[in-house]
Amino acid sequence: MRSIFYYVREFLRPEWLKKFFFAKTAPLVSPSYFKDYPSLTEKECTACLSCMMICPAPGAIAVLRKKDGWEPEVYPGHCIRCGLCVEACPEGVLASGRILDVARRDKTAFLSWYRLQVDDNLCMRCGNCCVSCPVNREVDPQLAGTGTSASDEVIMRIEGGRVTILHEEKCTGCKTCENNCPNRAIRVARMVEGVQGEEAEA
Amino acid sequence: MSILQDIKNAVRSRSIHVAYVDVGSCNGCDIEVLACLAPRYDIEQYGIYVHNNPREADILLVIGSVTPQWVDKLRDIWEKIPEPKVAVAIGNCPISGCVYARRGTLTTPPVENYIPIAAQVPGCPPRPTEILNAILSVAPLIYKDYEEKQR
Numbered sequence A: 001m002r003s004i005f006y007y008v009r010e011f012l013r014p015e016w017l018k019k020f021f022f023a024k025t026a027p028l029v030s031p032s033y034f035k036d037y038p039s040l041t042e043k044e045c046t047a048c049l050s051c052m053m054i055c056p057a058p059g060a061i062a063v064l065r066k067k068d069g070w071e072p073e074v075y076p077g078h079c080i081r082c083g084l085c086v087e088a089c090p091e092g093v094l095a096s097g098r099i100l101d102v103a104r105r106d107k108t109a110f111l112s113w114y115r116l117q118v119d120d121n122l123c124m125r126c127g128n129c130c131v132s133c134p135v136n137r138e139v140d141p142q143l144a145g146t147g148t149s150a151s152d153e154v155i156m157r158i159e160g161g162r163v164t165i166l167h168e169e170k171c172t173g174c175k176t177c178e179n180n181c182p183n184r185a186i187r188v189a190r191m192v193e194g195v196q197g198e199e200a201e202a
Numbered sequence B: 001m002s003i004l005q006d007i008k009n010a011v012r013s014r015s016i017h018v019a020y021v022d023v024g025s026c027n028g029c030d031i032e033v034l035a036c037l038a039p040r041y042d043i044e045q046y047g048i049y050v051h052n053n054p055r056e057a058d059i060l061l062v063i064g065s066v067t068p069q070w071v072d073k074l075r076d077i078w079e080k081i082p083e084p085k086v087a088v089a090i091g092n093c094p095i096s097g098c099v100y101a102r103r104g105t106l107t108t109p110p111v112e113n114y115i116p117i118a119a120q121v122p123g124c125p126p127r128p129t130e131i132l133n134a135i136l137s138v139a140p141l142i143y144k145d146y147e148e149k150q151r
């Protein structure tokens, strides 16, 4: 009898009743370390476009010309919050969660370059890619029409009726050649390597 | 009439019935919706119940970039939900197609082309708290004084 009394009394404690009827888990807020949409820091953007180049989601980030300089803009609804742009930016313009702190602590960085590939079955040797490439134009202003060039310093040229890629490392990844190819024969691929330690500091 | 409306408002604010439909997602957002049901976020403490039966639902959560096979079925589901009803797009997929919105894609986003969307929760995937907040903030807009607004 006594035990039942204690039992009931235990259940009638106000704080127990309150917890039972009004229990709530933690309030609906995101923790401070949550990797949210990248936000702007005070740093100045140099419009190097590394952020746009590394972004895996279509249409998620654009570097826009503002009144006083350039500024990256992230579009929710497209951005997948991967944080790669935050890590890739050499100026530290973007910030999100603890990404910058962790990258600084672990001394990590991204190296990137571009790879050009021409599908010989699709290519019809028009030379549009060689002519349209802005780097090519700068190296050899004579380059026109057929895409042949006397200069060995161009990224690519038509040689013996085929596109020959000479200096892949000069490519800036603008994809002008890809857009100007009528057959989608040339593809520009961005290669990214994550590095750590001394390599990253260089 | 207004007392009846008050009662309805009070009841509806604690009884939001949800159905979710996956119209071609990668399952990431489905998992986040599932996490809302689990004890960590515990969707039912906010008076939200998941039935997955469109005829009982007030809110339809649409997940995924729409595949062609889903286009007519999604409209069917939407028509089966009784008024008042809203659809909430969960994740980037129904908003923009997310990573699938590329040349040669087999999906046909956005979902707005097929059914009216009242709220969007961007993210790939969105956090469960973001999903909960969206449901909790869109529900009163639609259900509060619904009968009076109809007149």
Ligand code: SF4
Binding pocket: A038, A051, A054, A055, A056, A057, A060, A061, A074, A075, A078, A079, A080, A081, A082, A083, A084, A085, A086
């Ligand atoms: S977080 Fe990822 S998806 Fe979003 S803008 Fe940056 S790189 Fe693109």
Ligand code: SF4
Binding pocket: A044, A045, A046, A047, A048, A049, A050, A051, A052, A063, A072, A088, A089, A090, A091, A092, A093, A094
């Ligand atoms: S935000 Fe950073 S990575 Fe992007 S263009 Fe500006 S400086 Fe380059």
Ligand code: SF4
Binding pocket: A114, A116, A132, A133, A134, A135, A136, A155, A170, A171, A172, A173, A174, A175, A176, A177, A178, A188
């Ligand atoms: S991507 Fe731009 S720089 Fe690179 S080869 Fe094509 S046109 Fe030239």
Ligand code: SF4
Binding pocket: B024, B025, B026, B027, B028, B029, B030, B063, B064, B065, B090, B091, B092, B093, B098, B099, B123, B124, B125, B126
């Ligand atoms: S938004 Fe991202 S996580 Fe959600 S279904 Fe689409 S791809 Fe998957």
